[in-house]
Amino acid sequence: MKEDTAKLSRRNFLKEGTILATGVAAAAALPAYDGLLFAAEAPGAKGKWYGIGIDINKCIGCGKCANACKEENNVPKDPFYFRSWVEQYTIKKDGEILVESPNGGINGFKQSVPDADIYKSFFVPKMCNHCAKSPCTQVCPVGATFETDEGIVLVDPNYCIGCRYCVQACPYGCRYIHPEKGTVDKCTLCFHRLKQGYQPACFEICPTEARVFGDLNDPGSKLNYFLKNHNCMVIKPHLNTGSKLNYNALTPEVR
Amino acid sequence: MEDHLQNLYEVLSKVDGYVYPNEIELNWSILIVLYPYITGLVAGAFILASLERIFKVKILKPTYGIALLTAFSFMLVATMPLVSHLGKPQRAYEIMITPHSSSAMAIFGFVYLWYLMVVLFLELWFDYRRDMVIWANETTGFKRFMYKVLSLGTTDISPKAVALDDKIGYIITVIGVPSAFLLHGYVGFIFGSIKANPWWSTVLMPVIFLFSAMVSGIALVMLVYIVLTKIRKQLIDMDCLDTIAKYLFYILLIDFALEGLDQIHRIYVAEESFEALHKLVFGKLFYSLFIFQGLLGTIVPILTLGTLQFYKPRPVIRKTIYTILGGLVLMGIFFMRWNVVIGGQLFSKSFYGYTSFKTSLIGIEGYGMAIIWLIVPFLILSFLLWLLPPWKKIETSHD
Numbered sequence: 001m002k003e004d005t006a007k008l009s010r011r012n013f014l015k016e017g018t019i020l021a022t023g024v025a026a027a028a029a030l031p032a033y034d035g036l037l038f039a040a041e042a043p044g045a046k047g048k049w050y051g052i053g054i055d056i057n058k059c060i061g062c063g064k065c066a067n068a069c070k071e072e073n074n075v076p077k078d079p080f081y082f083r084s085w086v087e088q089y090t091i092k093k094d095g096e097i098l099v100e101s102p103n104g105g106i107n108g109f110k111q112s113v114p115d116a117d118i119y120k121s122f123f124v125p126k127m128c129n130h131c132a133k134s135p136c137t138q139v140c141p142v143g144a145t146f147e148t149d150e151g152i153v154l155v156d157p158n159y160c161i162g163c164r165y166c167v168q169a170c171p172y173g174c175r176y177i178h179p180e181k182g183t184v185d186k187c188t189l190c191f192h193r194l195k196q197g198y199q200p201a202c203f204e205i206c207p208t209e210a211r212v213f214g215d216l217n218d219p220g221s222k223l224n225y226f227l228k229n230h231n232c233m234v235i236k237p238h239l240n241t242g243s244k245l246n247y248n249a250l251t252p253e254v255r
Numbered sequence: 256m257e258d259h260l261q262n263l264y265e266v267l268s269k270v271d272g273y274v275y276p277n278e279i280e281l282n283w284s285i286l287i288v289l290y291p292y293i294t295g296l297v298a299g300a301f302i303l304a305s306l307e308r309i310f311k312v313k314i315l316k317p318t319y320g321i322a323l324l325t326a327f328s329f330m331l332v333a334t335m336p337l338v339s340h341l342g343k344p345q346r347a348y349e350i351m352i353t354p355h356s357s358s359a360m361a362i363f364g365f366v367y368l369w370y371l372m373v374v375l376f377l378e379l380w381f382d383y384r385r386d387m388v389i390w391a392n393e394t395t396g397f398k399r400f401m402y403k404v405l406s407l408g409t410t411d412i413s414p415k416a417v418a419l420d421d422k423i424g425y426i427i428t429v430i431g432v433p434s435a436f437l438l439h440g441y442v443g444f445i446f447g448s449i450k451a452n453p454w455w456s457t458v459l460m461p462v463i464f465l466f467s468a469m470v471s472g473i474a475l476v477m478l479v480y481i482v483l484t485k486i487r488k489q490l491i492d493m494d495c496l497d498t499i500a501k502y503l504f505y506i507l508l509i510d511f512a513l514e515g516l517d518q519i520h521r522i523y524v525a526e527e528s529f530e531a532l533h534k535l536v537f538g539k540l541f542y543s544l545f546i547f548q549g550l551l552g553t554i555v556p557i558l559t560l561g562t563l564q565f566y567k568p569r570p571v572i573r574k575t576i577y578t579i580l581g582g583l584v585l586m587g588i589f590f591m592r593w594n595v596v597i598g599g600q601l602f603s604k605s606f607y608g609y610t611s612f613k614t615s616l617i618g619i620e621g622y623g624m625a626i627i628w629l630i631v632p633f634l635i636l637s638f639l640l641w642l643l644p645p646w647k648k649i650e651t652s653h654d
Contacts, residue, residue, distance in 0.1 A: 162342015
């Protein structure tokens, strides 16, 4: 009787072990970014599918990205309209978290906390996450906001009615109503530059290469290399927006 | 444009903590507070009318016509604050022509039209058809012309035809009750489905909106009835008024319980946003939430109406109390909408800070415009009461 149980157990062990091993092997064969993207699944199409990587450890807070974005895309200069901006996080020794972004970081940053009181400080560049399940696209009542086959969230300004529902639906604060046009405006990942074979302005200007941009469908892309070799995370993963903006060294205080 | 930017610079100087730069501007202003407020009044008034028609609460008969006309007047205006708030109002029709199937807002046009045209318009038409035919023969000039046009050339007022009108009217009201629920529950869903905003994102939002709608609609019809009898120098039907107040009390209790449940749930689960929202309600929303909506708009009316269920002072005192309470409830529900719409935009989605709300008296999004959109429905109502006075109708039993 005992032997039977042992045999059964051995058989079970072998069976379960094989299933597990096959599972692990199958998982290993999957593209590495799948687990990192929090359910942002590539559509069936074989073409390009763009994603973004930002290395917080490399950002020096120069704000050139925010400025380049405004220059390239004619974003109003007033400090209420940004497609791209930089935040400075300062964690004090007493645990207090201070976040600042004067004029989106375009004019650089000054540390207001004395060095002796700082536990750590870092910069986080922000921009549209180009979510694969973007809440802004979902809520647009006329379909003026849409996701392209390349995974870029765009707005048709000739169609937008300016109801601002998408502004409310974006969890990352990446949309604004253009004060002159009356329609919504957001990061296009410099679609006009992409089509000419250039990088988006904020990526091209970054002096420390803190920003990585590339095709998630291409296993050899720079972005996939970045994602494989860094411990990446998206902001607000619990909202399941399928964000394609992956940060290296993202800590929980960044929201 | 310059004023707008100047406003924003002023708000920027008052930002408390950190908000995303695009969040300094409040995107939905006073006009979007009015939108759920007005649609709520419509739904509430209609449901009160249906109490008489479907649920056979015969004692409410004097308010049936008033409630329907009130609902209709406010419904005609309901979209105006929305359209005038759009960045591109001239493109508003796109929402009807090319609705985006996944958008909660896209369906609004259809729900609205269904309710306005199919429910309210048809119900009023079948209810008034016979009277319009009769009045067309009794009057002259503009009134006669209006009755002729509105009755669409029908002249048959035989008992058989009138019985058919009544039957169709009844069926429309039966359809109308779930439609009224749909209309306002749906308005709640527009807010409740925004997962990015923890102040809005609650599954209870449609139900809370629905019950607060009933509360406000009943209070409005009660006030209109009191004012109308005063103007017409008629004796008010105290039994009817007491019954309306009784329903107001019950629905107010349910509304209070639902809102209480929502808040208790928020406090108990205390999610990531809790600290930020806690500071919001005890800071920028303190007066509008605790004093105007909570104390004056809910607690005081509940306690007073509750007392009046047991203790009945003289009619003239009761009428005065009802008038005051009606006003308080209407103010309370207005601030409920305010706390949802404006309150939901005062805190940053980063949970690190707060912006503030600033608007002027003039301008398309100013208080002046809001006041206009609140006065217009009363002008329409006055016109409709003049043209289609419910008290001059031939008694129909609605059985």
